[in-house]
Amino acid sequence: MITLLESRAVNKRFGGLKALTDVSLTIRKGEVYGLIGPNGAGKTTFFNVLTGAYAIDGGEFVMNGAELPSAKPHLVVQHGIARTFQNIRLFRELTALENVMAGHHIRSSAGVWGILTQSRAAREEERLMQERALEILDYVGIGRHADTVARNLSYGDQRRLEIARALATEPQLLALDEPAAGMNATETAGLRTLVDTIRGDGITVLLIEHDVKLIMGLCDRVAVLDFGKKIAEGTPAEVQRCPDVIKAYLGGHRAH
Amino acid sequence: MTTNSTALPLPASFALDRRIQRPLVILLALAAPLVALSMGKSWVRVLDFALLYVLLAIGLNLVVGFAGLLDLGYIAFYAVGAYTWAFLASPHFGIHLPFWIVLPLGAAFAALAGIALGFPTLRLRGDYLAIVTLGFGEIIRIFMNNLNQPINITNGPQGIDSIDPLTIAGLDLSKDLDLFGFQIPSLTLYYYAFLACVVAAIILVRRLQISRIGRAWAAIRDDELAAKAIGIDTRMMKLLAFGLGATFGGVSGGLFAAFQGFVSPESFSLMESIVVLTMIVLGGMGNLAGVIVGAIMLTALPELLRHFAVPMQMALFGKTLLDPEVLRMLLLSLAMIVMMLVRPAGLLPARTRYAHRDRRNA
Numbered sequence: 001m002i003t004l005l006e007s008r009a010v011n012k013r014f015g016g017l018k019a020l021t022d023v024s025l026t027i028r029k030g031e032v033y034g035l036i037g038p039n040g041a042g043k044t045t046f047f048n049v050l051t052g053a054y055a056i057d058g059g060e061f062v063m064n065g066a067e068l069p070s071a072k073p074h075l076v077v078q079h080g081i082a083r084t085f086q087n088i089r090l091f092r093e094l095t096a097l098e099n100v101m102a103g104h105h106i107r108s109s110a111g112v113w114g115i116l117t118q119s120r121a122a123r124e125e126e127r128l129m130q131e132r133a134l135e136i137l138d139y140v141g142i143g144r145h146a147d148t149v150a151r152n153l154s155y156g157d158q159r160r161l162e163i164a165r166a167l168a169t170e171p172q173l174l175a176l177d178e179p180a181a182g183m184n185a186t187e188t189a190g191l192r193t194l195v196d197t198i199r200g201d202g203i204t205v206l207l208i209e210h211d212v213k214l215i216m217g218l219c220d221r222v223a224v225l226d227f228g229k230k231i232a233e234g235t236p237a238e239v240q241r242c243p244d245v246i247k248a249y250l251g252g253h254r255a256h
Numbered sequence: 257m258t259t260n261s262t263a264l265p266l267p268a269s270f271a272l273d274r275r276i277q278r279p280l281v282i283l284l285a286l287a288a289p290l291v292a293l294s295m296g297k298s299w300v301r302v303l304d305f306a307l308l309y310v311l312l313a314i315g316l317n318l319v320v321g322f323a324g325l326l327d328l329g330y331i332a333f334y335a336v337g338a339y340t341w342a343f344l345a346s347p348h349f350g351i352h353l354p355f356w357i358v359l360p361l362g363a364a365f366a367a368l369a370g371i372a373l374g375f376p377t378l379r380l381r382g383d384y385l386a387i388v389t390l391g392f393g394e395i396i397r398i399f400m401n402n403l404n405q406p407i408n409i410t411n412g413p414q415g416i417d418s419i420d421p422l423t424i425a426g427l428d429l430s431k432d433l434d435l436f437g438f439q440i441p442s443l444t445l446y447y448y449a450f451l452a453c454v455v456a457a458i459i460l461v462r463r464l465q466i467s468r469i470g471r472a473w474a475a476i477r478d479d480e481l482a483a484k485a486i487g488i489d490t491r492m493m494k495l496l497a498f499g500l501g502a503t504f505g506g507v508s509g510g511l512f513a514a515f516q517g518f519v520s521p522e523s524f525s526l527m528e529s530i531v532v533l534t535m536i537v538l539g540g541m542g543n544l545a546g547v548i549v550g551a552i553m554l555t556a557l558p559e560l561l562r563h564f565a566v567p568m569q570m571a572l573f574g575k576t577l578l579d580p581e582v583l584r585m586l587l588l589s590l591a592m593i594v595m596m597l598v599r600p601a602g603l604l605p606a607r608t609r610y611a612h613r614d615r616r617n618a
Contacts, residue, residue, distance in 0.1 A: 094471070
């Protein structure tokens with residue numbers, strides 16, 4: 001198995017609070033990797049440090065053998081990592097199509113001059129971008145809503161649109177922060193199919209999720225965070241049996 | 257008629273078929289000075305100024321409406337453009353360069369000023385940004401006011417006069433043109449020159465709006481964090497918005513100097529910035545048509561008041577109780593309050609498109 005992303009002893013502090021302590025994990029190409037843990041365990045912080053929303057305080061992320069820049073979100077995207085947010089963050093006034101086309105930003109190159117003069121290259125790029133965006137919308141299953149303004153989409157469709165926008169950046173690693181939060185059973189089932197399809201198309205998925213059933217059914221491997229430390233890593237079945245994990249979730253003194 | 261929506265439905269006249277709408281607007285734009293001329297030359301002058309304000313509003317809309325960066329010092333770029341023209345085409349320094357050098361230079365200087373303003377304010381948003389830009393606008397004005405010593409550059413509060421008029425291909429726009437026996441007044445000539453600039457501005461801004469840059473601005477406006485998360489270099493894009501927005505201000509300022517023949521710092525007060533911003537808010541932020549309507553309305557308002565309010569008060573009370581200038585501010589404030597209550601998204605709150613297409617729904 002080829003390693004896609006490696007976190008090496010990643011640390012993050014907020015003042016006196018150690019949000020992440022020496023978190024090391026390895027994500028392999030083509031797998032669905034789950035990140036679970038109780039509330040406040042540091043899962044979203046891990047995401048934010050990985051994607052450059054926060055500066056890293058120690059350690060490093062290595063993607064395809066290259067170190068990722070710290071606190072430079074737009075550069076991290078160029079390395080092939082795209083993310084979604086726990087609380088949906090769409091461009092509310094743009095249509096679904098325009099949201100996805102905005103996601104193509106870094107994979108397009110038209111400059112001010114080309115746009116102002118409507119050069120042939122710029123027009124062609126714009127046309128291709130729109131075509132591609134429509135394909136992605138169909139891919140995530142909301143093609144019929146292409147011209148709907150994002151804020152008017154249903155909750156489940158907004159989640160899908162966020163994934164579509166992330167896919168538009170042509171990532172190798174798709175990081176989903178609680179994609180099933182607030183979804184009903186049908187929507188969750190649909191999401192599961194979608195993530196399966198995405199993996200099938202060769203994109204590695206990093207997943208934060210509370211829905212244990214979803215994690216167990218979807219993930220190839222799982223890491224468990226508690227109080228900012230990794231306490232277990234392995235297949236879902238292995239992790240489920242781990243005493244530290246049971247303690248972290250059910251309470252009681254931690255074993256050490 | 258009852259409606260629950262916050263915005264009132266558009267009056268039927270605005271909802272005209274697109275096929276009729278466009279030729280109607282073109283006809284109106286072309287015929288306006290002829291109609292105005294029949295009412296008196298001063299009305300053509302009002303139209304000329306309206307077009308200059310439209311140009312300003314289009315530029316400011318790019319910064320505020322598209323990129324969501326609240327700029328309260330926009331008039332500074334107008335000043336930069338105007339003073340560039342005044343320096344390079346007037347007896348003040350004895351330089352008389354043609355418009356095709358001065359106007360682009362003014363635009364370029366304004367763009368530089370825009371980027372200079374953009375750099376220190378990149379991290380700021382909303383109210384904080386507004387305060388800094390407000391300060392910037394004042395700094396430029398105060399510079400213009402005081403740079404008459406130790407070396408006289410701007411001629412201070414007296415301003416610079418006898419500025420060269422706009423001369424295109426030998427045609428001096430400040431003189432009436434005699435065309436096959438028809439007298440075309442200078443004001444009308446200026447009108448068509450300004451109209452050409454406005455049309456060009458509309459085309460260029462539309463192209464920017466429906467492009468990866470326009471979408472990046474809209475993304476930053478709607479959610480800056482998410483914009484970064486999809487790889488948009490928000491610093492670059494904001495600087496670009498400031499720079500390009502300022503360019504329009506610079507062009508408008510240059511035209512203003514040539515048209516007026518005189519510039520002084522008092523034309524570039526904070527109030528002017530606020531008036532331009534009000535035009536955008538009143539018309540419909542982000543929407544080009546709305547912005548243009550807002551600019552025309554707010555330029556025409558004081559003139560209408562001057563022509564009708566004073567005689568009316570004289571007839572009713574025998575004296576002028578409210579000065580037109582006071583009345584203007586009063587009406588403007590009232591209009592803003594009423595607008596925020598009934599049409600918070602502006603007069604023409606059409607959704608701004610950032611992709612070609614959609615005739616189907618939306």
